[in-house]
Amino acid sequence: xxxxxxxxxxxxxxxxWLRGDIDLRVRDRVASTAIDxxxxxxxxxxxxxxxxxxxxxxxxxxxxxxxxxxxxGRQFAVRSASPPAARVLTVTGLAQWLDGxxxx
Numbered sequence: 001x002x003x004x005x006x007x008x009x010x011x012x013x014x015x016x017w018l019r020g021d022i023d024l025r026v027r028d029r030v031a032s033t034a035i036d037x038x039x040x041x042x043x044x045x046x047x048x049x050x051x052x053x054x055x056x057x058x059x060x061x062x063x064x065x066x067x068x069x070x071x072x073g074r075q076f077a078v079r080s081a082s083p084p085a086a087r088v089l090t091v092t093g094l095a096q097w098l099d100g101x102x103x104x
Contacts, residue, residue: 001052005033013043019050022058022085030058034065038074049080054088062098075100 003020014037022030037044046062048054062078069076077100081089089095 004050005029007033007037010045013045014041016044016046017050018046018048019052021053022051022061023053023055024057027057027061031061031064034061034076035068038065038069038072038076041074043075044069046076046078047080048078048085049082051082051085054085059088059092059094063094066098 001020003022003026004017005019005026006017008015008017016034016037018030020026034044034046044065046065051058065076068074078085078089078098081095086095089098
């Protein structure tokens, strides 16, 4: 499946829809798009429901976005992780941190 990245406004947040493989090939695009959105938006949600593959490079992009949000005083979280993405998030222990459960 070809990688797709789209954004849409949902009430007071921006949803970053990710579909396909999130790997080294698209890591920088995912990270830079999320970080750019965080410069203007208080809440950015990455929807992973269409993710078919998530490797350490893709995970790195999500971590970069979450760290940028913390640094900027914004919120970045993932939601609706597909089974392949959920497995990686769970095995690495990052599921709760990336779902924003620790934010105030």
